[in-house]
Amino acid sequence: MKRLFFLLLFLNIIFAANAQKFMTKNGYIGFYSKTSMEEIKADNNQVVGALDTSTGEMVFQALIKSFHFDRALMEEHFNENYMESDKFPKSVFKGKITNLSSVDFAKSGTYDVTVEGDLTIHDITNKVSIKGTIEVISGGINANSKFNIIPEDYKINIPGVVREKINKNLEVTVTMKYSPITNK
Amino acid sequence: MLILSLITLAIFAQDDLMNLLNQNSTKEINYTTATFKSTRIMNGHSIERMPEGQLDVRISHRFGTINSGAYNFWGLDQSNIHLSLEYGILNWLMIGVGRGSYEKTFDGFAKFTVLRQSTGAKEMPVSLSIVTSAALKSLKFTDQTRSNYFTSRMSYVAQVLVARKISQALSIQITPSYVHRNLVATELDPNDIYSLGAGARIKLSKRISLNGEYYYVMNPKTYLSQQVYNPLSVGFDIETGGHVFQLFFTNSLGMIEKAFIGETTTTWTKGGIHFGFNISRVFTLKKHNVPKPL
Numbered sequence: 001m002k003r004l005f006f007l008l009l010f011l012n013i014i015f016a017a018n019a020q021k022f023m024t025k026n027g028y029i030g031f032y033s034k035t036s037m038e039e040i041k042a043d044n045n046q047v048v049g050a051l052d053t054s055t056g057e058m059v060f061q062a063l064i065k066s067f068h069f070d071r072a073l074m075e076e077h078f079n080e081n082y083m084e085s086d087k088f089p090k091s092v093f094k095g096k097i098t099n100l101s102s103v104d105f106a107k108s109g110t111y112d113v114t115v116e117g118d119l120t121i122h123d124i125t126n127k128v129s130i131k132g133t134i135e136v137i138s139g140g141i142n143a144n145s146k147f148n149i150i151p152e153d154y155k156i157n158i159p160g161v162v163r164e165k166i167n168k169n170l171e172v173t174v175t176m177k178y179s180p181i182t183n184k
Numbered sequence: 185m186l187i188l189s190l191i192t193l194a195i196f197a198q199d200d201l202m203n204l205l206n207q208n209s210t211k212e213i214n215y216t217t218a219t220f221k222s223t224r225i226m227n228g229h230s231i232e233r234m235p236e237g238q239l240d241v242r243i244s245h246r247f248g249t250i251n252s253g254a255y256n257f258w259g260l261d262q263s264n265i266h267l268s269l270e271y272g273i274l275n276w277l278m279i280g281v282g283r284g285s286y287e288k289t290f291d292g293f294a295k296f297t298v299l300r301q302s303t304g305a306k307e308m309p310v311s312l313s314i315v316t317s318a319a320l321k322s323l324k325f326t327d328q329t330r331s332n333y334f335t336s337r338m339s340y341v342a343q344v345l346v347a348r349k350i351s352q353a354l355s356i357q358i359t360p361s362y363v364h365r366n367l368v369a370t371e372l373d374p375n376d377i378y379s380l381g382a383g384a385r386i387k388l389s390k391r392i393s394l395n396g397e398y399y400y401v402m403n404p405k406t407y408l409s410q411q412v413y414n415p416l417s418v419g420f421d422i423e424t425g426g427h428v429f430q431l432f433f434t435n436s437l438g439m440i441e442k443a444f445i446g447e448t449t450t451t452w453t454k455g456g457i458h459f460g461f462n463i464s465r466v467f468t469l470k471k472h473n474v475p476k477p478l
Contacts, residue, residue, distance in 0.1 A: 021201070025208055048209045050201040059201045061209060070471045072235035073426065080218045081390045086352060089214070094202070159391070162425050181204070 020105070022141050022178035023050040029062050029174050031149075033167035040074065040166065042067040049176045051141060053105045056097035058115055058143070060174070061090055082156050083122055092120045095130075103134050110135045115145075121154040132174070143176040214304035219311060219349040220357075222428045222464050223270065223278070223295075225383035226397045226417035227436055227444045228359060231311040231347040233297050234272030237470025242268045242282075244439050244462040251455030259458060266439035271469075286438045293317035293341075301349060315343040319442050336367035341441040343381075353387040361399065363446050370409040377446045378402040391423045395432070399445050413451040415444045419460075430462040 027047035033040040044067045049060040064085035069075040079085040095117020097103065103111040111134045119128045132145030148169040151158060158166055220230035223240060234240050244266040248259030256262065268282030268291075276297040283290055299312040319339050325332040340363070347357035359381030368375055383397040397417045405412050419432020435452050436444035450456025 021204065023204060023208065025210075046212075048205045050204050052201055057201055059205055061205045063209075063212065065214060066212070071468045072238050073466045073468070076217055077425070084352075086216075165425070 020053040021050060021181045022053065023181055024048065024176050024178050027060065027174070027176040029060070029067075029172065031067075031173070032171045033169075035165055035167050038165040040069070042069050042075075042078065044068070047176070049143075049178070051143065051176075051178055053103075053141070056100035058093070058095050058097065058117070060093040060176075062092075063090055065089065082151070082158070088123045090120075091122075092118075093128075094118050095128075097134070098129075103136075105136055105141070108136050108138060119149075121149070122156050124154040126153055139179065141178045143174065143178065145172075145174045147172055147174075211305045213302050213306045216301040216303075216311065216349045219301065219347050219355045220383075220385055220395075221393060221421040221423050222430060222462070224430065224462060224464075225357065225385070226395055226419060226430060226432050226460075226462075227415065227434060227439060228361075228381055228383065228397060228399070228441060229293075229295065229313075229315045229343065229345060230357060230383065231297075231313045231345045233276070233295055233313065234270055234278045234466070236272045236275045237468060238272045239467045239469050240268075240270040240280075241465045241467065242266075242270065242462060244268075244460065246434070246437050246439065246458045246460040248458065249450055249455065250433075250457045250459070264437055264439070282440070284439055284443075286440075286443055288322040289319050289440065289443070290322060291317060291319040291440050301347075310346050310348045312347075313345040315341070315345060315441075317341045317441060319440055339363065339365040339442040341445075343441065355385045357381075357383045359383065359399075361441060361445060363442050365442065365446065373408050374403050376403075379445050381445075385421070388420075393421045395419055395421055395430070401445060410449055412446065413448050413456075415448045416452055417460075426466060428462075428464040430464075432460055433457045434460050 025048050026045055027049040028043065028045050029047045030041065030043040044062050046066045047060055047062045051058050064083045065079060067078065069078065095115045098114045098116050103113060113134050114129060114131055116129045118125050130145055130147045132143060135142040149172055150169055220232045222230065223232045223234065224230055246264045248256055248262035250258045252259050264285050266282055266284040268280050270278060270280030272278045278295045279293065281292045294316055296314045298314060299308055299310065301311040302308045321337045341361065343359055343361040345357060345359050347355060349355045361379045361381055363377040365375050379399045379401045381397065381399040383395065385393045385395045387393045399415050401414050413435060415434065415436040417432050417434035419430060422429040422431065435450050435456050435458065436448040437458060438444045438447055
């Protein structure tokens with residue numbers, strides 16, 4: 001019994017070590033909204049993200065306070081009034097590439113992918129399906145995507161007086177430059 | 185054993201990537217923001233600063249006293265005004281210049297952010313700022329026959345501001361203050377005024393808060409050429425996008441420290457209350473240092 005346990009444990013480690021994992025600590029997520037009254041743009045260059053090429057699993061995690069705006073006051077309002085970042089400090093995405101078979105991680109090139117998963121913003125989790133590209137380059141993998149989100153889907157209330165200043169759909173851009181994890 | 189092992193395998197596969205992220209996310213300093221909505225609690229400074237490159241244009245009014253009666257429309261016929269331009273030079277230094285109709289005063293201040301309340305990689309329980317200011321009273325000297333000096337027009341203020349945002353809804357501040365007036369009305373009046381201020385904010389909604397502010401003046405208030413009182417202000421902050429409106433009742437007429445700490449001559453108990461407001465509008469002169477996409 002004891003031997004079996006160690007055998008299984010050993011197998012677990014093998015499994016874990018075999019998995020092809022890539023990650024980044026300075027991934028980029030930005031969002032953009034434009035109306036005739038106001039242009040809003042925020043950038044976050046401190047997104048941590050990981051990709052498992054054997055299973056197609058993808059995860060991202062972004063600190064809300066790491067989103068930076070041109071205007072300091074806008075940034076304060078974003079954190080205080082909209083995202084409530086002291087209560088909900090992070091946004092998380094957990095998903096999986098649905099068409100993993102169409103990506104050849106051994107061959108350089110750009111592949112169109114669809115990623116499905118759970119996107120958590122403002123403590124509200126929604127199922128999303130996002131189209132993007134996986135770019136296999138020597139020594140790494142890039143993932144790019146552009147998609148829209150609706151703040152109201154995440155219970156982010158926008159009061160009437162500023163409603164016209166913020167586009168109903170926010171355009172989100174994701175750019176990840178992963179490098180392989182060697183000793184994990 | 186087998187089950188246990190299989191469970192570990194399952195957990196490994198599922199939360200593996202998430203654990204990887206958590207292990208690799210660096211602990212950041214999480215600075216407390218918006219302890220107060222504005223750089224003033226009501227009359228006096230709050231620990232809030234203008235961030236670098238932001239200009240705050242402030243227009244403040246204090247009307248006459250409510251007990252001045254219907255003839256003066258309960259004070260609204262009279263109006264004292266203070267205009268100021270305030271700018272964040274660095275993220276820890278802001279300066280401001282202003283002009284008030286009270287004694288035709290020009291004023292200037294510098295506010296230094298010494299400590300910022302934070303959690304995470306750096307734990308700091310309070311925010312601390314220092315305010316120093318000088319004011320020049322340009323009102324004509326009452327006695328033109330004697331030799332009047334320019335320095336007699338000056339007064340100076342030093343304050344230490346210590347605040348804590350206790351929760352999302354409640355912030356408090358204490359403000360030991362020192363006011364020095366080069367020239368006072370009579371020998372009875374002190375040149376140096378020591379006081380302890382206290383202020384608080386209670387958020388009623390995301391955009392409206394109830395504020396209160398009080399300064400306890402330590403100098404004796406008897407045997408002065410004019411009776412003075414401790415200033416007390418109560419009112420609301422209303423925030424609408426780029427503007428902050430502060431609407432309140434106060435027994436002080438002056439809008440600078442020297443005036444409201446040392447020269448508040450009416451009292452709440454006798455209806456000597458002024459309605460007042462501050463309007464703050466922030467303009468971005470220099471864009472925030474935004475990290476560019478890699």
